[in-house]
Amino acid sequence: MAGAELIGREELAEIQELFSREKVNLYRYGGGNYKAREFEEKFAAWIGVKYAHAVSSGTAAIHCALAGAGIGPGDEVITTAWTFIAPVEAISALGAVPVPVELDETYHLDPNEVEKAITPSTKAVVAIPMWASPKMDELSKICKKHNLILIEDAAQALGASYKGQKLGTFGSVASFSFDAGKTLHTGEGGIIVTDDKDIYDRAAEFSDHGHMHQPGLPRGKDPRRSKGLNLRISEVTAAIGLAQLSKIDTILSKAKENKRKIKDAIRHLDNIILRPFSDEAGSQGDTLIFRVKNREAALQFEAHLTEHGFGTKILPEALDWHYAGVWGHLLGEYDRYSTADLEALWPRTGMMLRSSICLNIPVLIEDAAIDNLVKAIISGAAKIG
Ligand SMILES: Cc1ncc(COP(=O)(O)O)c(C=O)c1O
Structure with missing residues:
Protein backbone atom coordinates (compact mmCIF):
# COMPACT_ATOMS: atom_id res chain seq x y z
CA MET A 1 0.00 0.00 0.00
CA ASP A 249 12.05 8.26 -3.55
CA THR A 250 12.37 5.41 -1.02
CA ILE A 251 8.77 4.33 -1.62
CA LEU A 252 9.26 4.21 -5.37
CA SER A 253 12.64 2.52 -5.43
CA LYS A 254 11.84 -0.15 -2.83
CA ALA A 255 8.59 -1.18 -4.51
CA LYS A 256 10.37 -1.32 -7.86
CA GLU A 257 13.08 -3.54 -6.45
CA ASN A 258 10.49 -5.87 -4.89
CA LYS A 259 8.55 -6.12 -8.12
CA ARG A 260 11.68 -6.87 -10.10
CA LYS A 261 12.48 -9.80 -7.77
CA ILE A 262 8.97 -11.21 -8.18
CA LYS A 263 8.88 -10.76 -11.94
CA ASP A 264 12.30 -12.35 -12.40
CA ALA A 265 11.09 -15.40 -10.47
CA ILE A 266 7.90 -15.91 -12.51
CA ARG A 267 9.02 -14.83 -15.97
CA HIS A 268 9.52 -18.43 -17.05
CA LEU A 269 5.88 -19.42 -16.48
CA ASP A 270 4.37 -20.03 -19.88
CA ASN A 271 0.69 -19.91 -18.95
CA ILE A 272 0.68 -16.41 -17.54
CA ILE A 273 1.25 -13.35 -19.72
CA LEU A 274 2.97 -10.49 -17.93
CA ARG A 275 1.42 -7.24 -19.09
CA PRO A 276 3.41 -5.44 -21.78
CA PHE A 277 4.43 -1.80 -21.32
CA SER A 278 4.88 1.25 -23.49
CA ASP A 279 7.90 1.97 -21.26
CA GLU A 280 8.62 -0.68 -18.64
CA ALA A 281 11.51 1.25 -17.08
CA GLY A 282 9.11 4.07 -16.18
CA SER A 283 6.46 1.81 -14.65
CA GLN A 284 5.80 1.76 -10.94
CA GLY A 285 6.77 -1.03 -8.60
CA ASP A 286 3.69 -1.28 -6.46
CA THR A 287 1.56 -3.27 -8.89
CA LEU A 288 2.01 -6.38 -10.97
CA ILE A 289 -0.48 -7.44 -13.64
CA PHE A 290 -0.64 -10.64 -15.63
CA ARG A 291 -3.19 -12.46 -17.73
CA VAL A 292 -4.29 -16.05 -17.66
CA LYS A 293 -6.29 -18.02 -20.20
CA ASN A 294 -9.83 -16.98 -19.21
CA ARG A 295 -12.16 -15.71 -16.49
CA GLU A 296 -12.50 -19.10 -14.79
CA ALA A 297 -8.73 -19.43 -14.56
CA ALA A 298 -8.46 -15.87 -13.15
CA LEU A 299 -11.06 -16.62 -10.47
CA GLN A 300 -9.35 -19.90 -9.63
CA PHE A 301 -6.02 -18.08 -9.42
CA GLU A 302 -7.51 -15.43 -7.16
CA ALA A 303 -8.97 -18.09 -4.84
CA HIS A 304 -5.61 -19.87 -4.78
CA LEU A 305 -3.78 -16.65 -3.80
CA THR A 306 -6.36 -15.94 -1.09
CA GLU A 307 -5.83 -19.44 0.31
CA HIS A 308 -2.12 -18.61 0.53
CA GLY A 309 -2.75 -15.31 2.28
CA PHE A 310 -2.35 -12.93 -0.68
CA GLY A 311 -5.06 -10.61 -1.90
CA THR A 312 -5.55 -9.17 -5.37
CA LYS A 313 -5.86 -5.50 -6.28
CA ILE A 314 -8.71 -4.40 -8.58
CA LEU A 315 -8.31 -7.39 -10.93
CA PRO A 316 -10.07 -9.74 -11.39
CA GLU A 317 -12.74 -7.98 -9.32
CA ALA A 318 -12.69 -4.94 -11.67
CA LEU A 319 -15.63 -6.43 -13.49
CA ASP A 320 -17.78 -5.40 -10.54
CA TRP A 321 -16.32 -1.97 -10.05
CA HIS A 322 -13.58 -0.47 -12.20
CA TYR A 323 -15.11 -1.19 -15.59
CA ALA A 324 -17.34 0.93 -17.83
CA GLY A 325 -19.51 -2.13 -18.47
CA VAL A 326 -20.92 -1.88 -14.93
CA TRP A 327 -21.41 1.90 -14.72
CA GLY A 328 -25.09 1.80 -15.69
CA HIS A 329 -26.01 3.92 -12.64
CA LEU A 330 -24.04 6.81 -14.13
CA LEU A 331 -23.88 6.20 -17.88
CA GLY A 332 -27.61 5.46 -17.89
CA GLU A 333 -28.20 9.23 -17.64
CA TYR A 334 -26.94 9.66 -21.19
CA ASP A 335 -29.10 8.87 -24.22
CA ARG A 336 -26.23 7.17 -26.01
CA TYR A 337 -25.85 4.64 -23.19
CA SER A 338 -29.28 4.43 -21.58
CA THR A 339 -30.58 1.56 -23.68
CA ALA A 340 -27.24 0.04 -24.65
CA ASP A 341 -25.89 -3.28 -23.45
CA LEU A 342 -22.87 -1.69 -21.76
CA GLU A 343 -20.87 -4.90 -21.63
CA ALA A 344 -21.12 -5.16 -25.40
CA LEU A 345 -19.62 -1.69 -25.92
CA TRP A 346 -16.15 -2.57 -24.64
CA PRO A 347 -15.67 -6.28 -25.41
CA ARG A 348 -11.86 -6.24 -25.60
CA THR A 349 -11.57 -4.41 -22.29
CA GLY A 350 -14.04 -6.80 -20.67
CA MET A 351 -12.14 -9.81 -21.99
CA MET A 352 -8.79 -8.47 -20.75
CA LEU A 353 -10.10 -7.55 -17.30
CA ARG A 354 -11.93 -10.84 -16.98
CA SER A 355 -8.77 -12.83 -17.42
CA SER A 356 -6.30 -10.67 -15.50
CA ILE A 357 -4.77 -10.73 -12.05
CA CYS A 358 -3.41 -7.62 -10.40
CA LEU A 359 -1.23 -7.80 -7.31
CA ASN A 360 -0.19 -5.15 -4.84
CA ILE A 361 3.57 -5.15 -4.23
CA PRO A 362 4.32 -3.72 -0.79
CA VAL A 363 7.20 -1.39 -0.03
CA LEU A 364 7.92 -3.19 3.23
CA ILE A 365 8.06 -6.85 2.39
CA GLU A 366 10.68 -9.30 3.62
CA ASP A 367 12.47 -11.55 1.17
CA ALA A 368 10.77 -14.54 2.86
CA ALA A 369 7.35 -13.06 2.06
CA ILE A 370 8.44 -12.40 -1.52
CA ASP A 371 9.45 -16.06 -1.75
CA ASN A 372 6.05 -17.13 -0.44
CA LEU A 373 4.26 -14.90 -2.93
CA VAL A 374 6.38 -16.25 -5.77
CA LYS A 375 5.64 -19.83 -4.64
CA ALA A 376 1.92 -19.03 -4.54
CA ILE A 377 2.04 -17.60 -8.07
CA ILE A 378 3.97 -20.61 -9.37
CA SER A 379 1.61 -23.12 -7.72
CA GLY A 380 -1.39 -21.06 -8.90
CA ALA A 381 -0.10 -21.19 -12.45
CA ALA A 382 0.35 -24.97 -12.17
CA LYS A 383 -3.21 -25.34 -10.88
CA ILE A 384 -4.89 -23.53 -13.78
CA GLY A 385 -3.01 -25.60 -16.32
C1 LIG B 1 -7.78 7.16 -11.69
C2 LIG B 1 -8.33 7.63 -10.37
N1 LIG B 1 -8.80 8.87 -10.27
C3 LIG B 1 -9.29 9.34 -9.10
C4 LIG B 1 -9.33 8.54 -7.98
C5 LIG B 1 -9.97 9.06 -6.74
O1 LIG B 1 -9.07 9.33 -5.73
P1 LIG B 1 -9.62 9.53 -4.23
O2 LIG B 1 -9.91 8.18 -3.67
O3 LIG B 1 -8.49 10.20 -3.53
O4 LIG B 1 -10.81 10.40 -4.32
C6 LIG B 1 -8.83 7.25 -8.04
C7 LIG B 1 -8.85 6.38 -6.85
O5 LIG B 1 -8.51 5.24 -6.87
C8 LIG B 1 -8.33 6.77 -9.28
O6 LIG B 1 -7.87 5.54 -9.40
Whole structure:
Protein backbone atom coordinates (compact mmCIF):
# COMPACT_ATOMS: atom_id res chain seq x y z
CA MET A 1 0.00 0.00 0.00
CA ALA A 2 2.93 2.31 -0.72
CA GLY A 3 2.96 5.54 1.35
CA ALA A 4 0.41 4.21 3.85
CA GLU A 5 2.98 1.62 4.94
CA LEU A 6 5.42 4.32 6.00
CA ILE A 7 3.16 6.64 8.01
CA GLY A 8 4.99 7.33 11.25
CA ARG A 9 6.88 9.81 13.40
CA GLU A 10 7.72 12.18 10.55
CA GLU A 11 4.05 12.76 9.78
CA LEU A 12 3.33 13.30 13.49
CA ALA A 13 6.22 15.75 13.74
CA GLU A 14 4.81 17.81 10.87
CA ILE A 15 1.39 17.93 12.56
CA GLN A 16 2.98 18.90 15.88
CA GLU A 17 4.93 21.62 14.15
CA LEU A 18 1.70 22.91 12.65
CA PHE A 19 0.01 23.01 16.04
CA SER A 20 2.98 24.70 17.65
CA ARG A 21 2.20 27.85 15.67
CA GLU A 22 0.57 30.65 17.56
CA LYS A 23 -2.34 30.81 15.13
CA VAL A 24 -3.31 27.55 13.53
CA ASN A 25 -5.47 28.07 10.47
CA LEU A 26 -6.93 24.76 9.42
CA TYR A 27 -8.68 26.22 6.41
CA ARG A 28 -7.29 26.68 2.95
CA TYR A 29 -8.19 30.35 2.67
CA GLY A 30 -7.60 33.50 4.65
CA GLY A 31 -3.81 33.35 4.92
CA GLY A 32 -1.78 31.19 7.27
CA ASN A 33 -2.14 28.15 5.09
CA TYR A 34 1.59 27.68 5.06
CA LYS A 35 1.68 23.86 5.20
CA ALA A 36 -0.52 23.60 2.09
CA ARG A 37 1.58 26.20 0.31
CA GLU A 38 4.85 24.46 1.24
CA PHE A 39 3.46 21.09 0.19
CA GLU A 40 2.31 22.51 -3.15
CA GLU A 41 5.66 24.14 -3.81
CA LYS A 42 7.65 21.03 -2.95
CA PHE A 43 5.31 18.79 -4.93
CA ALA A 44 5.51 21.07 -8.00
CA ALA A 45 9.30 21.05 -7.75
CA TRP A 46 9.41 17.24 -7.45
CA ILE A 47 7.17 16.73 -10.47
CA GLY A 48 8.81 19.58 -12.39
CA VAL A 49 5.87 21.91 -13.07
CA LYS A 50 5.19 25.56 -12.33
CA TYR A 51 2.01 25.18 -10.31
CA ALA A 52 0.44 22.68 -7.93
CA HIS A 53 -2.83 23.06 -6.07
CA ALA A 54 -3.67 20.63 -3.28
CA VAL A 55 -7.29 19.64 -2.63
CA SER A 56 -9.36 17.30 -0.48
CA SER A 57 -9.16 14.08 -2.54
CA GLY A 58 -8.13 12.60 -5.86
CA THR A 59 -11.75 12.81 -6.97
CA ALA A 60 -11.72 16.52 -6.11
CA ALA A 61 -8.42 16.89 -7.97
CA ILE A 62 -9.69 15.52 -11.28
CA HIS A 63 -12.90 17.52 -10.80
CA CYS A 64 -10.85 20.73 -10.37
CA ALA A 65 -8.50 19.81 -13.21
CA LEU A 66 -11.42 19.36 -15.59
CA ALA A 67 -13.14 22.53 -14.37
CA GLY A 68 -9.85 24.45 -14.63
CA ALA A 69 -9.44 23.24 -18.21
CA GLY A 70 -12.88 24.61 -19.02
CA ILE A 71 -14.78 21.35 -19.43
CA GLY A 72 -18.49 22.03 -19.20
CA PRO A 73 -22.00 21.02 -20.28
CA GLY A 74 -22.20 19.05 -23.50
CA ASP A 75 -18.46 18.59 -23.96
CA GLU A 76 -17.48 15.04 -24.80
CA VAL A 77 -14.49 13.75 -22.87
CA ILE A 78 -12.79 10.58 -24.04
CA THR A 79 -11.33 8.34 -21.38
CA THR A 80 -10.67 4.71 -20.64
CA ALA A 81 -13.15 1.93 -19.96
CA TRP A 82 -10.95 0.61 -17.14
CA THR A 83 -10.47 2.98 -14.24
CA PHE A 84 -11.79 3.72 -10.81
CA ILE A 85 -14.96 5.65 -11.63
CA ALA A 86 -13.87 8.99 -10.08
CA PRO A 87 -12.80 10.74 -13.32
CA VAL A 88 -16.02 9.63 -14.99
CA GLU A 89 -18.02 10.99 -12.05
CA ALA A 90 -16.14 14.29 -12.34
CA ILE A 91 -16.79 14.56 -16.07
CA SER A 92 -20.46 13.87 -15.42
CA ALA A 93 -20.67 16.31 -12.48
CA LEU A 94 -19.56 19.11 -14.81
CA GLY A 95 -22.38 18.29 -17.22
CA ALA A 96 -19.97 16.86 -19.77
CA VAL A 97 -20.32 13.48 -21.50
CA PRO A 98 -17.91 10.69 -20.59
CA VAL A 99 -16.86 8.60 -23.59
CA PRO A 100 -15.00 5.52 -22.38
CA VAL A 101 -13.01 3.63 -25.02
CA GLU A 102 -11.28 0.28 -25.21
CA LEU A 103 -7.88 -0.57 -23.77
CA ASP A 104 -4.78 -1.40 -25.76
CA GLU A 105 -2.50 -4.31 -24.88
CA THR A 106 -0.82 -2.23 -22.13
CA TYR A 107 -4.16 -1.78 -20.31
CA HIS A 108 -4.34 1.89 -21.26
CA LEU A 109 -6.24 4.13 -23.68
CA ASP A 110 -5.86 2.70 -27.16
CA PRO A 111 -4.82 5.65 -29.39
CA ASN A 112 -6.71 4.17 -32.37
CA GLU A 113 -9.89 3.93 -30.31
CA VAL A 114 -9.42 7.50 -29.11
CA GLU A 115 -9.17 8.76 -32.66
CA LYS A 116 -12.27 6.79 -33.67
CA ALA A 117 -14.29 8.30 -30.80
CA ILE A 118 -13.58 11.94 -31.69
CA THR A 119 -16.61 14.00 -32.78
CA PRO A 120 -17.12 17.76 -33.22
CA SER A 121 -18.22 17.85 -29.55
CA THR A 122 -15.05 16.26 -28.20
CA LYS A 123 -13.17 18.69 -26.00
CA ALA A 124 -10.65 16.62 -24.06
CA VAL A 125 -8.97 13.27 -23.56
CA VAL A 126 -8.34 12.07 -20.02
CA ALA A 127 -5.47 9.58 -19.99
CA ILE A 128 -5.47 7.37 -16.92
CA PRO A 129 -2.14 5.72 -16.24
CA MET A 130 -2.57 2.50 -14.31
CA TRP A 131 0.81 2.23 -12.53
CA ALA A 132 2.55 2.71 -15.87
CA SER A 133 2.32 4.95 -18.87
CA PRO A 134 -0.22 5.07 -21.68
CA LYS A 135 1.27 5.73 -25.13
CA MET A 136 1.73 9.41 -24.33
CA ASP A 137 3.50 10.33 -27.60
CA GLU A 138 0.59 9.06 -29.66
CA LEU A 139 -2.05 10.54 -27.38
CA SER A 140 -0.30 13.92 -27.39
CA LYS A 141 -0.10 13.84 -31.19
CA ILE A 142 -3.80 13.00 -31.56
CA CYS A 143 -4.81 15.78 -29.14
CA LYS A 144 -2.67 18.28 -30.98
CA LYS A 145 -4.02 17.23 -34.37
CA HIS A 146 -7.65 17.54 -33.26
CA ASN A 147 -7.15 20.53 -30.97
CA LEU A 148 -8.19 18.59 -27.85
CA ILE A 149 -7.10 19.20 -24.28
CA LEU A 150 -4.97 16.36 -22.91
CA ILE A 151 -5.53 15.75 -19.20
CA GLU A 152 -3.83 13.09 -17.07
CA ASP A 153 -5.63 11.56 -14.11
CA ALA A 154 -2.47 10.08 -12.67
CA ALA A 155 -4.04 9.18 -9.31
CA GLN A 156 -2.59 5.67 -9.53
CA ALA A 157 0.73 6.60 -11.08
CA LEU A 158 2.57 9.19 -9.02
CA GLY A 159 6.24 8.52 -9.74
CA ALA A 160 5.76 6.69 -13.02
CA SER A 161 7.28 8.13 -16.19
CA TYR A 162 7.28 7.76 -19.96
CA LYS A 163 10.61 7.87 -21.79
CA GLY A 164 12.19 9.62 -18.83
CA GLN A 165 9.47 12.27 -18.41
CA LYS A 166 7.29 12.11 -15.30
CA LEU A 167 3.61 11.37 -15.79
CA GLY A 168 1.61 14.42 -14.91
CA THR A 169 3.70 16.63 -17.18
CA PHE A 170 2.38 15.58 -20.59
CA GLY A 171 -1.03 17.18 -20.72
CA SER A 172 -2.35 20.66 -19.95
CA VAL A 173 -3.13 19.59 -16.40
CA ALA A 174 -2.88 16.43 -14.28
CA SER A 175 -4.32 15.17 -11.02
CA PHE A 176 -3.11 12.82 -8.28
CA SER A 177 -4.70 11.14 -5.25
CA PHE A 178 -3.30 10.54 -1.78
CA ASP A 179 -5.85 7.98 -0.62
CA ALA A 180 -4.83 4.79 1.17
CA GLY A 181 -3.80 2.85 -1.93
CA LYS A 182 -1.57 5.47 -3.52
CA THR A 183 2.15 6.31 -3.71
CA LEU A 184 1.69 8.94 -1.01
CA HIS A 185 -0.98 8.74 1.66
CA THR A 186 -2.43 11.66 3.62
CA GLY A 187 -5.67 10.14 4.90
CA GLU A 188 -7.61 11.74 2.06
CA GLY A 189 -6.16 14.24 -0.34
CA GLY A 190 -5.25 15.09 -3.91
CA ILE A 191 -3.41 17.63 -6.01
CA ILE A 192 -3.45 19.12 -9.48
CA VAL A 193 -0.32 20.13 -11.38
CA THR A 194 0.03 22.33 -14.44
CA ASP A 195 2.29 24.82 -16.20
CA ASP A 196 -0.73 26.85 -17.28
CA LYS A 197 -1.45 29.77 -14.97
CA ASP A 198 -5.02 30.18 -16.20
CA ILE A 199 -5.88 26.50 -15.61
CA TYR A 200 -4.23 26.68 -12.20
CA ASP A 201 -6.19 29.81 -11.21
CA ARG A 202 -9.49 28.42 -12.41
CA ALA A 203 -8.93 25.04 -10.75
CA ALA A 204 -8.00 26.76 -7.48
CA GLU A 205 -11.09 28.95 -7.70
CA PHE A 206 -13.30 25.93 -8.37
CA SER A 207 -11.93 24.28 -5.23
CA ASP A 208 -13.01 27.24 -3.10
CA HIS A 209 -16.52 28.32 -4.14
CA GLY A 210 -15.14 30.36 -7.03
CA HIS A 211 -13.12 32.70 -4.80
CA MET A 212 -10.31 34.35 -6.74
CA HIS A 213 -8.14 34.96 -3.66
CA GLN A 214 -7.25 38.47 -4.66
CA PRO A 215 -4.72 39.83 -2.22
CA GLY A 216 -5.74 42.34 0.39
CA LEU A 217 -9.48 41.74 0.11
CA PRO A 218 -11.67 40.37 2.90
CA ARG A 219 -13.23 37.06 1.91
CA GLY A 220 -16.68 38.59 1.54
CA LYS A 221 -15.35 41.06 -1.01
CA ASP A 222 -13.17 38.56 -2.89
CA PRO A 223 -14.66 38.37 -6.40
CA ARG A 224 -15.81 35.25 -8.24
CA ARG A 225 -16.06 34.74 -12.00
CA SER A 226 -17.32 31.17 -12.01
CA LYS A 227 -18.95 28.72 -9.63
CA GLY A 228 -17.19 26.22 -7.43
CA LEU A 229 -17.41 23.93 -4.43
CA ASN A 230 -15.53 23.40 -1.20
CA LEU A 231 -12.81 20.97 -2.21
CA ARG A 232 -10.08 22.57 -0.10
CA ILE A 233 -7.28 20.66 1.55
CA SER A 234 -6.79 21.15 5.27
CA GLU A 235 -3.49 22.15 6.82
CA VAL A 236 -3.34 18.87 8.74
CA THR A 237 -3.58 16.89 5.52
CA ALA A 238 -0.94 19.06 3.88
CA ALA A 239 1.35 18.57 6.89
CA ILE A 240 1.09 14.79 6.47
CA GLY A 241 1.73 15.27 2.75
CA LEU A 242 4.99 17.06 3.46
CA ALA A 243 6.31 14.16 5.51
CA GLN A 244 5.12 11.64 2.95
CA LEU A 245 6.72 13.56 0.09
CA SER A 246 10.08 13.36 1.81
CA LYS A 247 9.78 9.54 1.56
CA ILE A 248 8.73 9.32 -2.07
CA ASP A 249 12.05 8.26 -3.55
CA THR A 250 12.37 5.41 -1.02
CA ILE A 251 8.77 4.33 -1.62
CA LEU A 252 9.26 4.21 -5.37
CA SER A 253 12.64 2.52 -5.43
CA LYS A 254 11.84 -0.15 -2.83
CA ALA A 255 8.59 -1.18 -4.51
CA LYS A 256 10.37 -1.32 -7.86
CA GLU A 257 13.08 -3.54 -6.45
CA ASN A 258 10.49 -5.87 -4.89
CA LYS A 259 8.55 -6.12 -8.12
CA ARG A 260 11.68 -6.87 -10.10
CA LYS A 261 12.48 -9.80 -7.77
CA ILE A 262 8.97 -11.21 -8.18
CA LYS A 263 8.88 -10.76 -11.94
CA ASP A 264 12.30 -12.35 -12.40
CA ALA A 265 11.09 -15.40 -10.47
CA ILE A 266 7.90 -15.91 -12.51
CA ARG A 267 9.02 -14.83 -15.97
CA HIS A 268 9.52 -18.43 -17.05
CA LEU A 269 5.88 -19.42 -16.48
CA ASP A 270 4.37 -20.03 -19.88
CA ASN A 271 0.69 -19.91 -18.95
CA ILE A 272 0.68 -16.41 -17.54
CA ILE A 273 1.25 -13.35 -19.72
CA LEU A 274 2.97 -10.49 -17.93
CA ARG A 275 1.42 -7.24 -19.09
CA PRO A 276 3.41 -5.44 -21.78
CA PHE A 277 4.43 -1.80 -21.32
CA SER A 278 4.88 1.25 -23.49
CA ASP A 279 7.90 1.97 -21.26
CA GLU A 280 8.62 -0.68 -18.64
CA ALA A 281 11.51 1.25 -17.08
CA GLY A 282 9.11 4.07 -16.18
CA SER A 283 6.46 1.81 -14.65
CA GLN A 284 5.80 1.76 -10.94
CA GLY A 285 6.77 -1.03 -8.60
CA ASP A 286 3.69 -1.28 -6.46
CA THR A 287 1.56 -3.27 -8.89
CA LEU A 288 2.01 -6.38 -10.97
CA ILE A 289 -0.48 -7.44 -13.64
CA PHE A 290 -0.64 -10.64 -15.63
CA ARG A 291 -3.19 -12.46 -17.73
CA VAL A 292 -4.29 -16.05 -17.66
CA LYS A 293 -6.29 -18.02 -20.20
CA ASN A 294 -9.83 -16.98 -19.21
CA ARG A 295 -12.16 -15.71 -16.49
CA GLU A 296 -12.50 -19.10 -14.79
CA ALA A 297 -8.73 -19.43 -14.56
CA ALA A 298 -8.46 -15.87 -13.15
CA LEU A 299 -11.06 -16.62 -10.47
CA GLN A 300 -9.35 -19.90 -9.63
CA PHE A 301 -6.02 -18.08 -9.42
CA GLU A 302 -7.51 -15.43 -7.16
CA ALA A 303 -8.97 -18.09 -4.84
CA HIS A 304 -5.61 -19.87 -4.78
CA LEU A 305 -3.78 -16.65 -3.80
CA THR A 306 -6.36 -15.94 -1.09
CA GLU A 307 -5.83 -19.44 0.31
CA HIS A 308 -2.12 -18.61 0.53
CA GLY A 309 -2.75 -15.31 2.28
CA PHE A 310 -2.35 -12.93 -0.68
CA GLY A 311 -5.06 -10.61 -1.90
CA THR A 312 -5.55 -9.17 -5.37
CA LYS A 313 -5.86 -5.50 -6.28
CA ILE A 314 -8.71 -4.40 -8.58
CA LEU A 315 -8.31 -7.39 -10.93
CA PRO A 316 -10.07 -9.74 -11.39
CA GLU A 317 -12.74 -7.98 -9.32
CA ALA A 318 -12.69 -4.94 -11.67
CA LEU A 319 -15.63 -6.43 -13.49
CA ASP A 320 -17.78 -5.40 -10.54
CA TRP A 321 -16.32 -1.97 -10.05
CA HIS A 322 -13.58 -0.47 -12.20
CA TYR A 323 -15.11 -1.19 -15.59
CA ALA A 324 -17.34 0.93 -17.83
CA GLY A 325 -19.51 -2.13 -18.47
CA VAL A 326 -20.92 -1.88 -14.93
CA TRP A 327 -21.41 1.90 -14.72
CA GLY A 328 -25.09 1.80 -15.69
CA HIS A 329 -26.01 3.92 -12.64
CA LEU A 330 -24.04 6.81 -14.13
CA LEU A 331 -23.88 6.20 -17.88
CA GLY A 332 -27.61 5.46 -17.89
CA GLU A 333 -28.20 9.23 -17.64
CA TYR A 334 -26.94 9.66 -21.19
CA ASP A 335 -29.10 8.87 -24.22
CA ARG A 336 -26.23 7.17 -26.01
CA TYR A 337 -25.85 4.64 -23.19
CA SER A 338 -29.28 4.43 -21.58
CA THR A 339 -30.58 1.56 -23.68
CA ALA A 340 -27.24 0.04 -24.65
CA ASP A 341 -25.89 -3.28 -23.45
CA LEU A 342 -22.87 -1.69 -21.76
CA GLU A 343 -20.87 -4.90 -21.63
CA ALA A 344 -21.12 -5.16 -25.40
CA LEU A 345 -19.62 -1.69 -25.92
CA TRP A 346 -16.15 -2.57 -24.64
CA PRO A 347 -15.67 -6.28 -25.41
CA ARG A 348 -11.86 -6.24 -25.60
CA THR A 349 -11.57 -4.41 -22.29
CA GLY A 350 -14.04 -6.80 -20.67
CA MET A 351 -12.14 -9.81 -21.99
CA MET A 352 -8.79 -8.47 -20.75
CA LEU A 353 -10.10 -7.55 -17.30
CA ARG A 354 -11.93 -10.84 -16.98
CA SER A 355 -8.77 -12.83 -17.42
CA SER A 356 -6.30 -10.67 -15.50
CA ILE A 357 -4.77 -10.73 -12.05
CA CYS A 358 -3.41 -7.62 -10.40
CA LEU A 359 -1.23 -7.80 -7.31
CA ASN A 360 -0.19 -5.15 -4.84
CA ILE A 361 3.57 -5.15 -4.23
CA PRO A 362 4.32 -3.72 -0.79
CA VAL A 363 7.20 -1.39 -0.03
CA LEU A 364 7.92 -3.19 3.23
CA ILE A 365 8.06 -6.85 2.39
CA GLU A 366 10.68 -9.30 3.62
CA ASP A 367 12.47 -11.55 1.17
CA ALA A 368 10.77 -14.54 2.86
CA ALA A 369 7.35 -13.06 2.06
CA ILE A 370 8.44 -12.40 -1.52
CA ASP A 371 9.45 -16.06 -1.75
CA ASN A 372 6.05 -17.13 -0.44
CA LEU A 373 4.26 -14.90 -2.93
CA VAL A 374 6.38 -16.25 -5.77
CA LYS A 375 5.64 -19.83 -4.64
CA ALA A 376 1.92 -19.03 -4.54
CA ILE A 377 2.04 -17.60 -8.07
CA ILE A 378 3.97 -20.61 -9.37
CA SER A 379 1.61 -23.12 -7.72
CA GLY A 380 -1.39 -21.06 -8.90
CA ALA A 381 -0.10 -21.19 -12.45
CA ALA A 382 0.35 -24.97 -12.17
CA LYS A 383 -3.21 -25.34 -10.88
CA ILE A 384 -4.89 -23.53 -13.78
CA GLY A 385 -3.01 -25.60 -16.32
C1 LIG B 1 -7.78 7.16 -11.69
C2 LIG B 1 -8.33 7.63 -10.37
N1 LIG B 1 -8.80 8.87 -10.27
C3 LIG B 1 -9.29 9.34 -9.10
C4 LIG B 1 -9.33 8.54 -7.98
C5 LIG B 1 -9.97 9.06 -6.74
O1 LIG B 1 -9.07 9.33 -5.73
P1 LIG B 1 -9.62 9.53 -4.23
O2 LIG B 1 -9.91 8.18 -3.67
O3 LIG B 1 -8.49 10.20 -3.53
O4 LIG B 1 -10.81 10.40 -4.32
C6 LIG B 1 -8.83 7.25 -8.04
C7 LIG B 1 -8.85 6.38 -6.85
O5 LIG B 1 -8.51 5.24 -6.87
C8 LIG B 1 -8.33 6.77 -9.28
O6 LIG B 1 -7.87 5.54 -9.40
